[in-house]
Amino acid sequence: MVDFLRFHGNLAHLKCIILFNALCLLCTLAADGQVQRRVSGTVIDSLRDAVPGADVFMIADKDTLNTVTDNRGRFAFGGIQAENISLLIMRVGYKPYNMSYVYQEDQLNLILYPITLHLESNLLDEVIIKGRDKPIKIKRDTIEYNASFYQISENDRVEDLLRQLPGVEVDANGNAFTMGKPLVKLRVNGEDFFTNNVKDFIRQLPANIIDKLQIINDYGDEANFTGMKTGDSQKMLNLVTKAGQNNGTFGNASASGGTDDRYGLQANGNLWQGSKQIGISSNSSNTSNDAGINTNAGAGLNYRDKLSNGITASAVYNYAYIKNLSNQLNSIETVTPGGSIRNNSISKSRSTDNNNTINFNIQSVAEKSYFQASLGGSMVKRNRSSETDSKQTGLIRQDLVNNTLSNMETPNLNGNFVWARSMEKPGRSMSGGVTLSTGINQIEEELGNKIFYYNRNNNTPLKDSVVNRLVETENRSNSLTADFRYSEPLRASADSAVKKNIDFAYFFSFNKNRNSLYTRVNNSTGSNSVVDSLSSLYSSSFLLHRFAVSYRYQSKNLNYNLGVTAQPSQLTGEYKGNETKINHVELNLSPIINLSYAVSDWDNFAFVYSGTSAAPDFYQLQPVPNITNLQNVIIGNPNLKSSFTHAGTLSFQHTAENTGATLLLGLNGSLVQDQVASNVVLVKDTLNSLKQETHFENANGAYQFGSMYSYSVPFAKNKFNAELRGTWDYINMVSFANDFLNTNRNINFSQTLKLRMNQRRVTLAGSAMYNYSSNRYSIAQFRLRNVETWQFNVNERTNVGKSWVLIADVLKRINSGYDLSVANPLLINFSVEKTLLKNRQATVMLQAYDLLNQGNNLVRSISDNSITDSQYNQITRYFLLTFTYRLQKFGDK
Structure with missing residues (x-):
C-alpha cells in the first residue's frame, strides 16, 4: 500500500514537472530582449498568513531563475526581457502552484495579487523520504x-x-x-x-x-x-x-508547594488562529531565603489581529509586583598608586516594586508601502530599605554603618512612527521614522551614616561621626530621533539576479536632561535645611546628526554595503550658580561596511562595522558632590566630551552538507575614542584621614578584541552529538587613580566540551568547562589574584513506561582566586514526574534541589580600578511538589 501511494505521489510530481516544462517552452517563443521588466508578489495560505521559505521558479525566455520567499512571504524578480513568464511555487505541505502571465503593452512592473497556496490533503505521516532535506x-x-x-x-x-x-x-x-x-x-x-x-x-x-x-x-x-x-x-x-499547524489553543495552569514556605500559582492561556492572537497570564509565588520571604505576582494581557488585508494591530499590558529581601557579602579591592584599599561589607536589603507597562501598535505591510506606529508607557514605583556594615582596611582604615530608606517613581511615555515606500522604478525606495520619549526619575532618600575613624599610625580608634541627610533627586529626560533613507537603483546588469543601489541616509537625535539635586540636614531645632554646596540644578543636551552615503550590491552569493558616515555632534550644559556654559562640538567620520559572501549553500562569511557616538550620563556631568556613599563621594565633570566607538565583527559559518557537522567562528573588536573614565583620588578629611572621591575624565586607549568558536559533530543519525566551543577576550580598560592613567589588561578564556545522547526514551548530556580570568593593573604594586573555575555537569532524562519521567542533574564546581571564602560545591538535583489522565494533559512532579546543601551564589565584577566579589545568601536546598494541567491543541489535532 505504501509503495502504491509513493508511486502515485511521484507520478503527480512528474506531471507537475512536465506541465511546467511545457509552459517554459511557450515562454521561450515570446522572448523580447530589449525591455527590462520586473515581477513581484506575495505568497499566503488559506488563512491569508504569509508563507515564508517557499521555492519560487520563474521561466522567462531562456532564463530560469529561482528565489525563496522572505519572512513576509514576498518575492521579486528583475531584469526580465520576455513578454510572457511562468511561475512555479512549491512548499512542503502545500500543493504546487503554476501560472503563466503576460505583460501588457508598455508595462514594466507586474505586481501580482497575493498568491494562495492550499494545503496538500494527501500527506502521509508513515511515508518518509530521506536525503532530500539538509540539516x-x-x-x-x-x-x-x-x-x-x-x-x-x-x-x-x-x-x-x-x-x-x-x-x-x-x-x-x-x-x-x-x-x-x-x-x-x-x-x-x-x-x-x-x-x-x-x-x-x-x-x-x-x-x-x-x-x-x-x-x-x-x-x-x-x-x-x-x-x-x-x-x-x-x-x-x-x-x-x-x-x-499555524493555529491552536495552548496554555497551562499549575500549583506548587514546598519546604521553606515555598508555594506558587500560575496560569496562562493563548488563542492562536493565524493572524489572531489572544493571550492572558497570571502568577503568584513565595520563596524563602535567609533574609525572609520573597513574593512575586503578576498578570498580563496581549492581543494581536489583522484589521484588514495587510494591517495588523496589537496591544500588550503587563503588571508585576516584586517583594525582595536579600543578604549579601561584598569584597571590593581598589588599586591606587599608594596601595590598595579593601572594603568588606555585609548588607541586608528589602525592596518592593510595582511595575506597569502598556503598549499599542499598528502595522501595515503592502506590496508598495509599509508603516508602523506605536505608543507605550510604563510606571515603576519602588520602596527600598537597606542596612550595610562595611569595614575598610589597607591604605584607608574606616568603618561605616549605613541605613537607607528610599522611594522612587519612574513614569515614562514613548511613541514612534515609521513609513516606507517602494517607488514605481524597481529598486527605488524611501523611508522615514520619528521616535519621541519622555520620562521622569524621582528619588527620595533618607540616609543615616555613622563613620568610625582610626589612627593611621597604630590603627587605634579616634572618634565616630554621625550624619543624617535627606536627598531628593529628580531627572527629567526628553528625546527626539528621526531618520530618512532613500535608495536609488543603478542601471540593471545583464544578470537579473544582481541589484545595485546608491543609498542615502540622514539620522537626527536630540536628548535633553534636567537634573535637580537637593540635600537637607537636620539642624539644632530639629527642622531640616538645604545645603547649598550639596544641591544643584543642572541641565544638559546632546545633539547628533548622522549623514551617510553608501553603495549596495546584491547577488546570489555576494552582498555588501560600502560607504561613509559623517557624525557632527554638540554637547551643551549649564548649572545654576555658574555663568559658564558648556559647549562641545565634534565631528566624527567612519566607514560603512556590511559584507556577506556565501561560498556555497553551506559556507558563509560576514563582516559588519559600526561607529556610534554617545553622550556622558548626567551624573558624570553634574559638578555637585553626590555623598550617598561617604567613603566614595562622586563629583561630575561638566567639561566631558562625548565618546565615539568603532566596532567590527567577522564571522564564518560552515556546515557539512551530508552529516550536519557545523563550524562557527567569530572575531570581534572595538576601539573607544574619548571614553568617559573614572578618576579615583584620595583626599584628606577633617581628621587628617583619607577618603575617596570619584571624578571623571575623557581618555583614549580603551579597546577590546576577542574570538569565539563552536564545532559540533552529530553522528549515528544525530542520536549523538559532540560539541567543542570556546571564547577568548582581551580587554584593555582605562581609568585614572590620583590623576595617574591606569590600564587594566583583562584576559578571559573559556573552553567547553559537551556530549549529548538523544534517544527516544533517554536523553543524556555531559559537559566539562574551564574558565580563566586575569587582571593586571599598570599602577598595582603586586600581582593580582587570577580567577579559575572548573565545572563538570551531567544531566539525564529517562522516560519509564508511558507515564513516568526521571530527571537528574549533577554539577561539580571548583573555584579558585576569589577574595571571598567559597566552597567547591557538588550540586545534585533530582525530580520525578508522573503523567495523569487519558489525554496525558496533567502531570505531578516532585523536585529536590541541592540535596547536599552546598550551593553558593558567587559573582565577580570589574569596573575601572576596582574588583568586586559578591555572594548572595539564599536557601538552595528545598523540595517542591507541582501539579500542572496543560491545554494543547494545534491544527486538526
Whole structure:
C-alpha cells in the first residue's frame, strides 16, 4: 500500500514537472530582449498568513531563475526581457502552484495579487523520504535548521529542540543565545508572535509542530522592507510550523508547594488562529531565603489581529509586583598608586516594586508601502530599605554603618512612527521614522551614616561621626530621533539576479536632561535645611546628526554595503550658580561596511562595522558632590566630551552538507575614542584621614578584541552529538587613580566540551568547562589574584513506561582566586514526574534541589580600578511538589 501511494505521489510530481516544462517552452517563443521588466508578489495560505521559505521558479525566455520567499512571504524578480513568464511555487505541505502571465503593452512592473497556496490533503505521516532535506542551510542573514533532523520526545518543547542545535545555548533560566548574542525577538511563520518574548514561548510551544527553526540577523522591519541594512543587528528566532499547524489553543495552569514556605500559582492561556492572537497570564509565588520571604505576582494581557488585508494591530499590558529581601557579602579591592584599599561589607536589603507597562501598535505591510506606529508607557514605583556594615582596611582604615530608606517613581511615555515606500522604478525606495520619549526619575532618600575613624599610625580608634541627610533627586529626560533613507537603483546588469543601489541616509537625535539635586540636614531645632554646596540644578543636551552615503550590491552569493558616515555632534550644559556654559562640538567620520559572501549553500562569511557616538550620563556631568556613599563621594565633570566607538565583527559559518557537522567562528573588536573614565583620588578629611572621591575624565586607549568558536559533530543519525566551543577576550580598560592613567589588561578564556545522547526514551548530556580570568593593573604594586573555575555537569532524562519521567542533574564546581571564602560545591538535583489522565494533559512532579546543601551564589565584577566579589545568601536546598494541567491543541489535532 505504501509503495502504491509513493508511486502515485511521484507520478503527480512528474506531471507537475512536465506541465511546467511545457509552459517554459511557450515562454521561450515570446522572448523580447530589449525591455527590462520586473515581477513581484506575495505568497499566503488559506488563512491569508504569509508563507515564508517557499521555492519560487520563474521561466522567462531562456532564463530560469529561482528565489525563496522572505519572512513576509514576498518575492521579486528583475531584469526580465520576455513578454510572457511562468511561475512555479512549491512548499512542503502545500500543493504546487503554476501560472503563466503576460505583460501588457508598455508595462514594466507586474505586481501580482497575493498568491494562495492550499494545503496538500494527501500527506502521509508513515511515508518518509530521506536525503532530500539538509540539516542546516545558510541563507545570507539566516541560519535554518531542519527540525526533523533532531531527536525529540512526545512532550518536548521548542526549548528542548533548541538545546540540540549547533552554536545555540539555552541556560537554566530559559534564555537562548547564539554566537554570544541573545535571541531577543520571536516570530512564527514570519509574523510577530504574541509578546515576541522568546523565553516565554519556547517553553510553551511543542517541538513536534515545528518544521524549521531560523536564526536571523535582524536589522528591523524598515530595513527588511527597503533592503538598506546598516549598523549592528539583533538575533531573531523564527519558527516555521508544519503544514496546518499555524493555529491552536495552548496554555497551562499549575500549583506548587514546598519546604521553606515555598508555594506558587500560575496560569496562562493563548488563542492562536493565524493572524489572531489572544493571550492572558497570571502568577503568584513565595520563596524563602535567609533574609525572609520573597513574593512575586503578576498578570498580563496581549492581543494581536489583522484589521484588514495587510494591517495588523496589537496591544500588550503587563503588571508585576516584586517583594525582595536579600543578604549579601561584598569584597571590593581598589588599586591606587599608594596601595590598595579593601572594603568588606555585609548588607541586608528589602525592596518592593510595582511595575506597569502598556503598549499599542499598528502595522501595515503592502506590496508598495509599509508603516508602523506605536505608543507605550510604563510606571515603576519602588520602596527600598537597606542596612550595610562595611569595614575598610589597607591604605584607608574606616568603618561605616549605613541605613537607607528610599522611594522612587519612574513614569515614562514613548511613541514612534515609521513609513516606507517602494517607488514605481524597481529598486527605488524611501523611508522615514520619528521616535519621541519622555520620562521622569524621582528619588527620595533618607540616609543615616555613622563613620568610625582610626589612627593611621597604630590603627587605634579616634572618634565616630554621625550624619543624617535627606536627598531628593529628580531627572527629567526628553528625546527626539528621526531618520530618512532613500535608495536609488543603478542601471540593471545583464544578470537579473544582481541589484545595485546608491543609498542615502540622514539620522537626527536630540536628548535633553534636567537634573535637580537637593540635600537637607537636620539642624539644632530639629527642622531640616538645604545645603547649598550639596544641591544643584543642572541641565544638559546632546545633539547628533548622522549623514551617510553608501553603495549596495546584491547577488546570489555576494552582498555588501560600502560607504561613509559623517557624525557632527554638540554637547551643551549649564548649572545654576555658574555663568559658564558648556559647549562641545565634534565631528566624527567612519566607514560603512556590511559584507556577506556565501561560498556555497553551506559556507558563509560576514563582516559588519559600526561607529556610534554617545553622550556622558548626567551624573558624570553634574559638578555637585553626590555623598550617598561617604567613603566614595562622586563629583561630575561638566567639561566631558562625548565618546565615539568603532566596532567590527567577522564571522564564518560552515556546515557539512551530508552529516550536519557545523563550524562557527567569530572575531570581534572595538576601539573607544574619548571614553568617559573614572578618576579615583584620595583626599584628606577633617581628621587628617583619607577618603575617596570619584571624578571623571575623557581618555583614549580603551579597546577590546576577542574570538569565539563552536564545532559540533552529530553522528549515528544525530542520536549523538559532540560539541567543542570556546571564547577568548582581551580587554584593555582605562581609568585614572590620583590623576595617574591606569590600564587594566583583562584576559578571559573559556573552553567547553559537551556530549549529548538523544534517544527516544533517554536523553543524556555531559559537559566539562574551564574558565580563566586575569587582571593586571599598570599602577598595582603586586600581582593580582587570577580567577579559575572548573565545572563538570551531567544531566539525564529517562522516560519509564508511558507515564513516568526521571530527571537528574549533577554539577561539580571548583573555584579558585576569589577574595571571598567559597566552597567547591557538588550540586545534585533530582525530580520525578508522573503523567495523569487519558489525554496525558496533567502531570505531578516532585523536585529536590541541592540535596547536599552546598550551593553558593558567587559573582565577580570589574569596573575601572576596582574588583568586586559578591555572594548572595539564599536557601538552595528545598523540595517542591507541582501539579500542572496543560491545554494543547494545534491544527486538526
